[in-house]
Amino acid sequence: MKYTEEHEWLRVEGDLVVVGITEHAAEQLGDVVFVELPELETQVAKGDEVCVIESVKAASDILAPCDGEIVAVNEALPDTPALVNEDPTGDGWFFKMKLDDMSVLDGFMSEDEYKDFIA
Amino acid sequence: MADTEGLQRTVLHDLHLDLGGKMVPFAGYEMPVQFKPGVMAEHLHTRAHAGLFDVSHMGQVILRGDGAAAALERLVPVDVQGLAAGRQRYAMFTDDRGGILDDLMVANRGDHLFLVVNAACKDADIAHMRAHLDGVTVTPVTDRALIALQGPQATAVLAALVPGVADMRFMDVATHAWDGAELWVSRSGYTGEDGFEISVPEARAGALARALLARPEVAPIGLGARDSLRLEAGLCLYGNDITRDTTPVEAALGWAIQKVRRRGGAREGGFPGAGVILRQLEDGPARRRVGLRPEGRAPMRAGTVLFADEAATEPLGTVTSGAYGPSIEGPMSMGYLPAALAAPGTRVFGELRGRRHPAQVVDLPFRPPGYRK
Structure with missing residues (x-):
């Protein structure tokens, strides 16, 4: 698993990358009550706002971690946004991407590096 | 971490830290926005059991003097002279344009009036009263904390420590003793639940809070849940829902203006902005x-x-x-609409991130209150 400075995790699944937010991020956000997912088959650039999430406290954006195409979204989230808090690294995933260049993953933090980052 | 430099702390600050409170700046104070369970769980706990809130940042003020009630009526559109001893009511300070300077609670405690005002407005409120209430002594109470205990089990919990409170009615105020401390108790709150606000000497506030928290029904509640609770109850937040740019009538607070202060009443008008406010009561606001x-x-x-x-x-x-309203399990808002579009059932659109989404006008509160009349 790889981690971004925006508190997203990236998990390689075949030639795709699954994206979600970290347990730390979910805890900081508080109870998530609304999720708006990106449209399928859209080309996104690193840093694009691709999802909106609202917690009991505030709205925040989920940014595309890399350049690529959105090829799948977690259809369960809009009806059950609490999955983000209950299982942030499992059932609470947001979307899957096909990256333009898989080698960019090497530039992200490892689990140990992320732990230091949030310490 | 939020910058907390220059912020005041309430006497319960150490208790909040012991309980794992996440502290944030609020109205010049460092206050817990939530505890470990989080906003949603704290909200639901208060609705199901009892929540303990530190509201010591709010201003407590005593007014003394023979004509205190009559004098205060020069600043608020409510019936203060008719408020019986041992009773409390909601009021607001108005300005010359009919706008709201602050909202407050006024209690008749026999030989004096006791006011609770918003933290962010308290200095201005005190200056306003000192400037306009001739012959009245305006004394800020600076040696007492204020604790709210709210929820369906609040009465059972507090009555176990202070038996007399069980006989109080909604909006009653009374003095009670607890372990040698003098408590000024009102049966009221700002959550839409039955409950109490308790003014307690600072030296005993921590002990009282810990005694209440020792009960399994009671959990500490932060400002986050306080906000979602008051919004579900349809109650206004000063600075957001009511300001100098809104009148009490526009704010749908006309119920707080008793007949005696309205047109044709024995003490009609006589408060700042009376012309605007009394006309809006009769003709309806825009x-x-x-x-x-x-x-x-x-x-x-x-x-x-x-x-x-x-x-x-x-x-x-x-x-x-x-x-988001945890008890109504959905989003909720309050806002201002033209009177012609203010009827329940009207459909309007709110713009979020460049897109318009439909919303229905509904009756307030969003959730029926649990007050014990």
């Missing part, structure tokens, strides 16, 4: 505070602009408070 239920799941928060339809270019009004 715009009104309403409840809104967004049809989707996305919350429409404060600042969301409201439109008549998806194409309209002229805004109708603005959302002044909005959040």
Whole structure:
């Protein structure tokens, strides 16, 4: 698993990358009550706002971690946004991407590096 | 971490830290926004059991003097002289344009009036009263904390420590003793639940809070849940839902203006902005505070602009408070709409991130209150 400075995790699944937010991020956000997912088959650039999430406290954006195409979204989230808090690294995933260049993953933090980052 | 330099602390600060409170700046104070369980769990706990809130940042003020009630009526549109000893009522300071300077609670405690005002406004309120209440001594109470205990089990919990409170009615005020400390108790609160606000000497506040928290029904509650609780109850937040730019009538607070202060009443008018406010009571205001239920799941928060339809270019009004309501299990907002569009069932659109989403005007409160009349 790889981690971004925006508190997203990236998990390689075949030639795709699954994206979600970290347990730390979910805890900081508080109870998530609304999720708006990106449209399928859209080309996104690193840093694009691709999802909106609202917690009991505030709205925040989920940014595309890399350049690529959105090829799948977690259809369960809009009806059950609490999955983000209950299982942030499992059932609470947001979307899957096909990256333009898989080698960019090497530039992200490892689990140990992320732990230091949030310490 | 939030910058907490220069902020005041309440006497319960150490207790908040012991309980794992996440501290944030609020109205010049460092206050817990939530504890470990989080906003949603704290909200639901208060509705099901009892929640303990530190509201010591709010201003407590005593007014003394023979004509204190008559004098205060020069600043508020409510019937203070008719308020019986041992009773409390809601009021607001108005300005010459009929705008609201602050909202407050006024209690008749026999030989004096006891006021509770908002933290952010308290200095201005005290200066305002000192400038305008001739012959009245205005004394800020600076040696007492204020604790709210709210929820369906609040009475059973507090009565176990202070038996007399069980006989109080909603909006009664009374002095009770607890372990040698003098408590000024009102049966009221700002959550839409039965409960109490307890003014306690600072030296004993920590002990009282810990004694209440020792009960399994009681959990500490932060400002986050306090806000969602008051919004579900349809109650106004000063600075958001009511300001100098809204009158009590526009804010749908006309119920707080008793007949005796209205046109034809024995003590008609005589408060700042009376011309505007009394005319609006008779003719109706041009715009009104309403409840809104967004049809989707996305919350429409404060600042969301409201439109008549998806194409309209002229805004109708603005959302002044909005959040997810944990007990109603959906988003809820309050805001201002033209009077013609303020009837329940009217459909309007709120603009979120460039897109318009439908919302229905609904009756307030969003959830029926649990007050014990």
